Amino acid sequence: MKSHKQILKNSSDVIQTDGKIDRRAFFRKTGAISAIAAASVVAPSVLQASQDDPNIMHHPQWGQIWGDPVSENLYGLPSAYEHNNTRRYTKLLASGNYRAAIAVTPIHESEGIITPNGLFFSRSHGGTAHIDPNKWRLMINGLVEKPIVLTLEQLKRYPRVTRTHFIECPANGGQEWRRPQYNSLQFAKGFMSCAEWTGVYIKTILKDLGLKPTAKWMLAEGSDNSEMGRSVPVEKVLDDAMLVWGQNGEALRPEQGYPVRLLLPGWEGNLCVKWVKRLEFSDEPWYAKEETSKYTALKPNGKAVQHFYANEVNSTVVIPSPEKPWTSIKEGDEVEIEGLAWSGMGTITRVDLSFDGGNNYVKANLKGLILPKCWTRWSYMYTIPKGFKNKDGKQIILTSRAMDDAGFVQPSVDQEIFGYGVAKEDYGKDKDKGMGVESVYHRNAIESWEVSENGEVNHVQIRTI
Amino acid sequence: MFKLELYKTLAATLLATTMLTGIAQAQESDTAAYNGLWNAKKDISGGVHYPFKDGKTGPYVLNPQVYEDSDISKGKDGLKKGFNNGRLATSNELQAWDKDIRPDGIGLPEGSGYVDEGEALYEAKCMSCHGDFGSGGGGYPALAAGKAKEIKRMLKNNRWLNPTAEGPTRVIGSYWPYASTLFWYIRDAMPHPKSKVLSNDETYSLVAYMLYINNMKVKGEIVNETFKLDREKFLQIEMPNKNGFIPYIDGSDGIENIRTFFQNAQNFGGIRLAKGEEPCMQNCQQTDNIVRLNGGITDFEPAMSVERNLPQKVEAVSFDPKAAYDNNCAMCHETGVAPPAGNKVKWTPYLKKGLAAVLQSAINGTENGMPPKGGSSLSDDEFKQVVEFMVK
Known part of the structure; x- marks a missing residue:
């Protein structure tokens, strides 16, 4: 198979040998044409021949010469022009050599509710393990009558189920408790992705193993060098917990735990142990490293929330976003504001949209499939006002707020920090109320984009302190 | 349809039948959208539990040969049968992995x-x-x-x-x-x-x-x-922050403590509306203070771009061993942990077995804490140049 780079190189050769089109000039021209078309008062016949689009007037090379034979790219790759649609990482969120680190999903380029496997966010505690599926084994032991070992082939004999769920790192947005940090949707909200998973309900495997009544907890342990482990209540295991090997119609990618990972629908990504090798049942929880020293949310009273399972209801405006601004949009244009909503507590029931940073809301519209513990798309049609300003003369600030069928609604920044229903003059007085700003994890306050006079979109927070 | 089916399955008792006639109506009445089951059997994480019921779980259809109605509160897991796959673990295997x-x-x-x-x-x-x-x-x-x-x-x-x-x-x-x-x-x-x-x-x-x-x-x-x-x-070590975590998860009450904790949204900074309660739609904020980015974090790799273009050809830049040393090695080699670049005296004991041996250890890592290639992603050839620079 050709590498991405080789293909890019060839394509670029093709462009460079095509000397007929001065690319700069043609961008200038198309810009002028768009401006005229946008005015939309000029009849087509009035346009001069000089305004003809060379993209229409000249045969593009791809329309004349052979394309690739089908023997090329037997595992298909994105168009070379899509090379900027990629995971990204930053030094801030990494050990020195990027082995305990995260690469985040370009949410701003996301389409629909499925993240392509190559763009699914990647988080590991000791690097991406590369496992030989023939040598992979799963052990299930502890408080079961019959401790067993399974090969991958044996695991795949169980009846399969396929479910579409998001997985979210609970540190999604976690760098922004004290102020906005990223002028980027990818980094502000991209510690998550959504996929269709195929595997087996763990309870199907347990049925014949004889789970003992004293079993209250399950340890899931990874086979990577960090042996990432987490304690899971048996109740969740007997509900919808899965061992999955399929992701969007193919095998899991190594970054997602190939050949098998744990999937606890709706619960924090860290619990969905990758490269899983062992499940043990016990009467008490374990206190693994990533459920005490990390993945615990420190509150103002000095206590930290542990075993903080579900990712709470959340949402964001995707179009526009800092990466996808409204700089080519003008007054009077009718545009679709589109976004994502998700909840690990249940199913999205409603999304509201604000143009003033969450002070006043209108109802937005859900669209497409609306599934439990899954990304849900929402939309609102909007006519752009002059200068991207509200009637009071202030710049638009787009803020979305989602609700789920468990009755949860996203808090404002102040509400999450100081507590719901606390008056401004009482902020910080009751240390048992609110999450404060040191939690790192499970931040789900509303997110705001301020639109500048020329259509740029900037990340802001509406907050008292 | 999914949404409608979901309501049918999970919320029929709570929703008037008129609300079930279409998606639009269901959305209009969405604050009545509780499926009620988190009250009937409160989910341990504070969320909604979707049981197996009438051949479905939420919107998903189940194979009736394998699954039946579930009720976790009564220990009914919703499985009709089990399967004898795999084999018993040996005691040696258990000893090897159960650690x-x-x-x-x-x-x-x-x-x-x-x-x-x-x-x-x-x-x-x-x-x-x-x-x-x-x-x-x-x-x-x-x-x-x-x-x-x-x-x-x-x-x-x-x-x-x-x-x-x-x-x-x-x-x-x-x-x-x-x-x-x-x-x-x-x-x-x-x-x-x-x-x-x-x-x-x-x-x-x-x-x-x-x-x-x-x-x-x-x-x-x-x-x-x-x-x-x-x-x-x-076993006598008592960590100072032993009691610093909530909810208390140990012992026979551990699971129920967790369930109780997550029923109260105030415990974790959430807002859970009462059934039928509307969220605030007007004058919801107590402040209009806008906090904007102050520079912020911008060192993204690769740099942010949404252009649809062909990637720029990377000019062959000459490799700079000193820059690579500063980025990958100096953290230890300039802090007394390991011999610094250019210090012949400190390198002498290492070089007794020859440069090739030093290079081999550096590429593969050592028992003494040197990570393979210093944890860098340099090629073997580039890394060789760095080592040569260091021992010079």
Whole structure:
């Protein structure tokens, strides 16, 4: 198979040998044409021949010469022009050599509710393990009558189920408790992705193993060098917990735990142990490293929330976003504001949209499939006002707020920090109320984009302190 | 349709039938959208539980040959039958993999180690990442920050009223609730470049050293350089922040404590509306203060771009070994952990076996804490140039 780079190189050769089109000039021209078309008062016949689009007037090379034979790219790759649609990482969120680190999903380029496997966010505690599926084994032991070992082939004999769920790192947005940090949707909200998973309900495997009544907890342990482990209540295991090997119609990618990972629908990504090798049942929880020293949310009273399972209801405006601004949009244009909503507590029931940073809301519209513990798309049609300003003369600030069928609604920044229903003059007085700003994890306050006079979109927070 | 079916399955008793005639109506009445089941059988995470019912779970259809109605509160898992796949684990296999360690001492092996042994091991295998006395750095976590009990008080340093104040410090001594985690993690996941190489005795000595640098006591005894840690003493370690976590998950009430905790949204900064309660739609904010980015974090790799173009051809830049050294090696080699670049005296003992041997160790990593290629992603050829630069 050709590498991405080789293909890019060839394509670029093709462009460079095509000397007929001065690319700069043609961008200038198309810009002028768009401006005229946008005015939309000029009849087509009035346009001069000089305004003809060379993209229409000249045969593009791809329309004349052979394309690739089908023997090329037997595992298909994105168009070379899509090379900027990629995971990204930053030094801030990494050990020195990027082995305990995260690469985040370009949410701003996301389409629909499925993240392509190559763009699914990647988080590991000791690097991406590369496992030989023939040598992979799963052990299930502890408080079961019959401790067993399974090969991958044996695991795949169980009846399969396929479910579409998001997985979210609970540190999604976690760098922004004290102020906005990223002028980027990818980094502000991209510690998550959504996929269709195929595997087996763990309870199907347990049925014949004889789970003992004293079993209250399950340890899931990874086979990577960090042996990432987490304690899971048996109740969740007997509900919808899965061992999955399929992701969007193919095998899991190594970054997602190939050949098998744990999937606890709706619960924090860290619990969905990758490269899983062992499940043990016990009467008490374990206190693994990533459920005490990390993945615990420190509150103002000095206590930290542990075993903080579900990712709470959340949402964001995707179009526009800092990466996808409204700089080519003008007054009077009718545009679709589109976004994502998700909840690990249940199913999205409603999304509201604000143009003033969450002070006043209108109802937005859900669209497409609306599934439990899954990304849900929402939309609102909007006519752009002059200068991207509200009637009071202030710049638009787009803020979305989602609700789920468990009755949860996203808090404002102040509400999450100081507590719901606390008056401004009482902020910080009751240390048992609110999450404060040191939690790192499970931040789900509303997110705001301020639109500048020329259509740029900037990340802001509406907050008292 | 999915949404409609979901309501049918889960919420029929709560929703008037007129609301079930179409998606539009269902959306209009969405604040009545509780499926009610979190009240009937409260989900442990505070969310909604979707049982197997009438051949479905939520919107998903189930194979009726395999599944039936479930009711977790009554122990009905919704499975009609099981399958005998795989084989029994042997006792040797169980011994090889079942190595977890719990706070109550289950899984903790016999063995012992001294603080000073731990210190020597730490300096050889751990300090290159975790720094002097566990001070951390280079993206690797700090392990200590002074006297554990005093540092623990800082956990109340919440910067919610003063963003520029000093925040909390979460290190082993001030934050971790149990020492069992320490033993388990060090033995099975450290050293990071190559884990599972430490013996139980070595692990005891490293745990002892961790207690030492965190200025801790074990049952009144100050952990000093000559302190010896064994299994019996280990089980007497009481971490200062043992009671610093909520909800309380241990014991027979643990599971129900969690369930109760997550039923109250105030416990975790959430808002749960009462059934039928509308969310605020007007004048919802108590402030109009806009906090904008102040520079922010911008060192994204690759740099942010949404252009649809062909990637620029990367000009062949000449490789700069010194720059590579500064980026990948200086953290240890310029801080006294390992011989610095250009220091012939310090390199002499290493070069006794020849440059090829040094290069081989550097590429593959060593037992003494040198990670393979220093943890860099340089090619073999580039890395060779760096080594040659260093020993010059």
